[in-house]
Amino acid sequence: MNGKMHSETGAFSSDGMRAEILNPFVHKLELDNTYDKIKTAIFTVILLPFRVIVICYLIVTAWFLACIGLYGLSEEDLRRKPMTGWRSKLRFSILSLMRLVVVVAGFHRVKILGTEHAPSDRREAPVVVIAPHSSFFDAIAIVCLGAPSVVAKADTARLPFIGQLINYTQPVYVWRDDPNSRANTIKEIIQRATSKEDWPQILIFPEGTCTNRSCLITFKSGGFYPGVPVQPVTIRYPNARDTVTWTWEGPGALKLLWLTLTQVHSSCEIEFLPVYYPSEEERRDPKLYARNVRDVMAKALGVPVLDYTYDDCRLIAKAKQLGIPSAPSVREVAELRAQLGLERSQIELHLIAQGAARRARWLGAEELARRLGVQPAADDAQRLAQLFTQPSSGLIYFPDYLLCAAFLMTQHAPLTQLLSYAFKLYDSTGTGRVNAATFEEIAGRCLGLCQEDAHNTFGQADLDEKGWLTYDEFIAFAQKKSFFSFLFACESAPKSKSQ
Incomplete structure (x- = not known):
């Protein structure tokens, strides 16, 4: 070109x-x-x-x-x-x-x-x-x-x-x-x-x-x-x-x-x-x-x-702004999920609710396909795994894949819904409480905050200096801050992707 x-x-x-x-x-x-x-x-x-x-x-x-x-x-x-x-x-x-x-x-x-x-x-x-x-x-x-x-x-x-x-x-x-x-x-x-x-x-x-x-x-x-x-x-x-x-x-x-x-x-x-x-x-x-x-x-x-389409352009830009894992490829992830039947089954939401990401955080391509209920040998399944495979380890960080899928399924809902999934995905303890390091990980992946801003936000939200936050505590804090008003806005779905 x-x-x-x-x-x-x-x-x-x-x-x-x-x-x-x-x-x-x-x-x-x-x-x-x-x-x-x-x-x-x-x-x-x-x-x-x-x-x-x-x-x-x-x-x-x-x-x-x-x-x-x-x-x-x-x-x-x-x-x-x-x-x-x-x-x-x-x-x-x-x-x-x-x-x-x-x-x-x-x-x-x-x-x-x-x-x-x-x-x-x-x-x-x-x-x-x-x-x-x-x-x-x-x-x-x-x-x-x-x-x-x-x-x-x-x-x-x-x-x-x-x-x-x-x-x-x-x-x-x-x-x-x-x-x-x-x-x-x-x-x-x-x-x-x-x-x-x-x-x-x-x-x-x-x-x-x-x-x-x-x-x-x-x-x-x-x-x-x-x-x-x-x-x-x-x-x-x-x-x-x-x-x-x-x-x-x-x-x-x-x-x-x-x-x-x-x-x-x-x-x-x-x-x-x-x-x-x-x-x-x-x-x-x-x-x-x-x-x-x-x-x-x-x-x-x-x-x-x-x-x-133009809507895909907006989707990619929004994913990058929020820091969604594999944001540049989010349009292709959506297409692969549709071809594999995942868009219809929404199995990822069931895996998030079951805490599947806590039990196994790093997966190979075949294990990812097995958990999603698709054929590992399918070209679409292999490409999906490839988009999330870490070059250094050759493995997939399961919470990142599930968060990207959740983003696609909730893109027209308030971001609070995606954030609630993120708290479950990155909380490895299963207690509903996240420490400063985990919150920084969450904020960088679905709030678009840099590490310093995420660290400062955690300090302001942790009023009692407990060293941890729950989802409800952060939402209560965010509701009082105009900076986080974007969390509560609901984006209307486009009428059509083709005119």
């Missing part, structure tokens, strides 16, 4: 074959040699200011033209009918300015491939599907495709200057916090895609979140509900150093902007694939349609497909 990335976990491709690939929500980028550091420092002084000044001038000018073009139009007007007349012609001037922004930013080599597959009439392919989605620099594709109507998060409308430019494409906004957002978005996409009016093409990034381009994750099916032909478009950044990828875990937007704008030049490739015409079965089943289009695009890109 482009740039320098490091593997964190393997995962399954949709056909069940092993694909040892990167966690799609992680990107690591460092200037790791003196030459790169010196070059970046020099261009930060002599190149970055020039580019920033010119880019700001061009964007402000484009924003000013967009404000003129949008003057007198309400949000409802933008959604009701396409722009016509002078407002439509003004789009060309705005686009010309934004194309200059792309050049000034260093993307002198935006290569457009497969143009013979681009339809001459938007009615031939009313929807454009772009993947992989990995960066805010993907806006280059929007500019190069003539500013089609984008499907975007509603928050983007409030971005300074950029918000008005996006509004000029007459976008379809997605309100993630609105329970009716998905239905309303699909309805609006269907109306535009099947309309006889001269709407721009609708552009969607069906993955719904940014990845590191190591794979194509689950395509949300909202853009496929109209059942109309779609134009698949792939985007690549074939640069020596990947300074554009913006994922859940990795460099922030400002760092990426800085490192990209201090490159002498950057490359981007946009490729039109043949228009995809859905079969009758695909028209009836938007999820099937989305999967099949994803397969075509993945084959063109030469990457695997993985059934990861």
Whole structure:
């Protein structure tokens, strides 16, 4: 893949074959040699200011033209009918300015491939599907495709200057916090895609979140509900150093902007694939349609497909924040448990209640499988054991596995429930009392506290200086501290993992 990335976990491709690939929500980028550091420092002084000044001038000018073009139009007007007349012609001037922004930013080599597959009439392919989605620099594709109507998060409308430019494409906004957002978005996409009016093409990034381009994750099916032909478009950044990828875990937007704008030049490739015409079965089943289009695009890109979603991204981030064992692999653990039937049986909760982790804390792979009631020889069972095997001993710390499983089964319940399981798992005495060292272990694995903070918390909660705490005593202490309010919040379950 482009740039320098490091593997964190393997995962399954949709056909069940092993694909040892990167966690799609992680990107690591460092200037790791003196030459790169010196070059970046020099261009930060002599190149970055020039580019920033010119880019700001061009964007402000484009924003000013967009404000003129949008003057007198309400949000409802933008959604009701396409722009016509002078407002439509003004789009060309705005686009010309934004194309200059792309050049000034260093993307002198935006290569457009497969143009013979681009339809001459938007009615031939009313929807454009772009993947992989990995960066805010993907806006280059929007500019190069003539500013089609984008499907975007509603928050983007409030971005300074950029918000008005996006509004000029007459976008379809997605309100993630609105329970009716998905239905309303699909309805609006269907109306535009099947309309006889001269709407721009609708552009969607069906993955719904940014990845590191190591794979194509689950395509949300909202853009496929109209059942109309779609134009698949792939985007690549074939640069020596990947300074554009913006994922859940990795460099922030400002760092990426800085490192990209201090490159002498950057490359981007946009490729039109043949228009995809859905079969009758695909028209009836938007999820099937989305999967099949994803397969075509993945084959063109030469990457695997993985059934990861935005919710999986949140799940991994939450597990890491709390310190859950094997947090980077928690999505794969969930899939393995489902394939082994553990998600349905929830046998781990029975093992926790029985105190199984006290009787045997360190297990081999075969013993873990036996306790879980699965076949040790099964590939899924072996992979599950591998994710929790300690390299130093070749054994699995049973409480860690059970805590990770409990986290997956209680992820939408208050954290107090997970904490109650942790007290049982890491209390080797079975008395319900944990000393300072054990509490530090618990706090590091499901509260996200460092050792020092955990030690101080134990000292404050142990008011009588007994040298131990029970679960109830800690909860009574936590209820009085605003810092621990997150323990008592209940996270609502997502409506769907695929849209």
